Amino acid sequence: MSAVVWITVVSLAAWVWLLLGQGFFWRTDLRLPPRGPLRRWPSVCVVVPARDEAEVLALSLPSLLNQEYPGRAEVILVDDGSSDGTAELARSLSRTYGGLPLTVVSPGEPPAGWTGKLWAVRRGMELAGERGPGHLLLTDADIAHEPDSLRELVAAAETGGFDLVSLMARLRVRSPWERLVVPAFVYFFSQLYPFRWISRPRSRTAAAAGGCVLLRTEAAAAAGVPDSIRQSVIDDVALARAVKRSGGRIWLGLADRVDSVRPYPRLDDLWRMIARSAYAQLRHSPAVLVGTVLGLALIYLVPPVAVVSGLATGRGTLAVVGGAGWVVMTGTYLPMLRYYAQPLWLAPLLPATAFLYLLMTVDSAVRHYRGRGAAWKGRTYSRPEPEAVQEGREAAG
Numbered sequence: 001m002s003a004v005v006w007i008t009v010v011s012l013a014a015w016v017w018l019l020l021g022q023g024f025f026w027r028t029d030l031r032l033p034p035r036g037p038l039r040r041w042p043s044v045c046v047v048v049p050a051r052d053e054a055e056v057l058a059l060s061l062p063s064l065l066n067q068e069y070p071g072r073a074e075v076i077l078v079d080d081g082s083s084d085g086t087a088e089l090a091r092s093l094s095r096t097y098g099g100l101p102l103t104v105v106s107p108g109e110p111p112a113g114w115t116g117k118l119w120a121v122r123r124g125m126e127l128a129g130e131r132g133p134g135h136l137l138l139t140d141a142d143i144a145h146e147p148d149s150l151r152e153l154v155a156a157a158e159t160g161g162f163d164l165v166s167l168m169a170r171l172r173v174r175s176p177w178e179r180l181v182v183p184a185f186v187y188f189f190s191q192l193y194p195f196r197w198i199s200r201p202r203s204r205t206a207a208a209a210g211g212c213v214l215l216r217t218e219a220a221a222a223a224g225v226p227d228s229i230r231q232s233v234i235d236d237v238a239l240a241r242a243v244k245r246s247g248g249r250i251w252l253g254l255a256d257r258v259d260s261v262r263p264y265p266r267l268d269d270l271w272r273m274i275a276r277s278a279y280a281q282l283r284h285s286p287a288v289l290v291g292t293v294l295g296l297a298l299i300y301l302v303p304p305v306a307v308v309s310g311l312a313t314g315r316g317t318l319a320v321v322g323g324a325g326w327v328v329m330t331g332t333y334l335p336m337l338r339y340y341a342q343p344l345w346l347a348p349l350l351p352a353t354a355f356l357y358l359l360m361t362v363d364s365a366v367r368h369y370r371g372r373g374a375a376w377k378g379r380t381y382s383r384p385e386p387e388a389v390q391e392g393r394e395a396a397g
Helices: 003-021 054-065 086-097 116-129 149-160 176-192 217-223 235-245 267-281 286-313 316-339 344-369 386-395
Strands: 044-050 073-079 102-105 135-139 143-145 164-170 212-216 250-260 374-376 379-381
Touching: 003 286, 003 316, 044 054, 044 116, 044 149, 054 073, 054 086, 054 143, 073 086, 073 116, 086 102, 102 116, 116 135, 116 217, 116 235, 135 149, 135 217, 149 164, 149 212, 149 250, 164 235, 176 267, 176 316, 176 344, 212 217, 212 235, 217 235, 235 250, 267 344, 286 316, 286 344, 316 344
Parallel strands: 044 073, 044 135, 073 102, 164 250
Antiparallel strands: 135 212, 143 250, 164 212, 374 379
């Protein structure tokens, strides 16, 4: 066989391994773990970091204020230097909708060595600590919760003995670009961090979805968060790792009743959202970047290219092997499209979406070396300082 055929065979073998050996990442049936009735409901503080979120706050904050929780609960919104009236809108919504008590605070500008979001979370956690809650719900300002969301999260954590319970909020999928890119975003995330591995105490895999994280207060203190992860751009994964390293039990799954209301109607919107943290995910390593680009090409681009090349040149073996890899790839993507209620004909287009992600990842690295780094809402974050990384690791155990 020629080298091209061998490369295609390796791609097919990789897909067989991903299908069977990567924690069944492609399955979408992992929801909240079993919940039982609780005799006592622990108190909860909901911490919402918000920076220029007036566009979405009216769709999300009322859902938190109207939580039907049997125990004591309150909402703390941390206004992170907004210039669009986020704090005023939050107070107005509280007067309109009532429900859980709302406190709005501002932490001031983050000091050197902190990301804005984690500095805001720190202020919210400090204020919550004065109330002595059993749990903290860390949720983003663009996340809407059904009325029973908090109750179900706490019941799952208490029944299962979890220190961290996180739900991957269902992202908005309406525009053509959202349909092409968003389900793949969750698909790729679950491929990197198979949900079934995350809850295994002996597994090193750890991740959370920052939009919805229920965190036991004692576990937060044991992990030293958020101080131990203060420079993390991908703060949700860093948080889960810190909790798991400190001996905490964590769980992550897909949500049915927790939704993101933030729109990404244009490709540029999605591009900036992904490119801002893609290179940070690769630890700002040129070697890892090269390996990632080659890996994406081998796994996602080789099968369709082999099919087209094989049919065009009459090399049947090349077309058949490439087609087999493409079929397995397509089959693993179908459950995610069903979860997002999207047409199944999008599944064979996954290679095109993967190519877009490849370009976004390269662009993320280019932005980093041009000094723009992880830019978001007027702030740019550079690579974490080595001493801060080491301090974070020591604080996390």
